Amino acid sequence: MKREIKTTSDGSKTLYINDLDECYHSHHGALQEAEHVFIKNGLNLVNKNEINILELGFGTGLNVLVTINEYLKTNKNHVINYFSLEKYPINESEVADLDYASLFCEQNLTLIGEKIHRIEWEKLGEIIQGFNLKKIQCDFYDLKSLTLPPIDLVYYDCFGARVQPDLWEKPLFEMVYHKMNTNALLTTYSSKGSVRRILMELGMKVEKRPGPPGKREMLIAWKREKNIE
């Protein structure tokens, strides 16, 4: 499918798929959305020495970059293992045109940005000390057969339900749920009532939070202790 680069309202770029009329990020600001949904309402709410993150899907790699950027602000005495699923990897010229490294003050982000795309698929590799990435090229529905450590944080970042409605229905959420650790957190830009109900049916504690620019609300959900599931 043909993709083109678009600039969003905060100046950061995204990819747009003409045939689906769908962007990889919010046109109100790709960077702001990633930081709000996945860092402020995700990573920053998880307090563990070793955090296993599962992302659906890798896309442009922007969520990996904002996560590393946040990790670099800490005293780095914890470890992050980041597992990212993607069926349709983007190409080198798209990576270059997105120019995400220029969004961050941290100078190392240029080299880090190159490394996250260059690193071999299907292998857990060190991006910087304490931050490991495994990109897995697969369909989201292959999740069931993947061997992953118990996941502490899920970045649920599929295309919208308008274009991929099945990715917002119970079977995929159930697969993700079974990969999650007790007390793990799932965060998504979606605020759909049907998604909220599915997460509640799975026994999760769901919270509505203010959304990123251009969106009133978003959802986060905690996996509870076994005896109250």
Ligand SMILES: C[S@@+](CC[C@H](N)C(=O)[O-])C[C@H]1O[C@@H](n2cnc3c(N)ncnc32)[C@H](O)[C@@H]1O
């Ligand atoms: C909203 S974009 C993800 C944006 C990404 N997190 C980022 O930081 O750029 C959704 C991604 O899901 C991928 N995708 C769509 N259907 C998929 C499927 N069935 N299995 C795996 N990946 C899929 C798309 O190729 C796209 O990269």
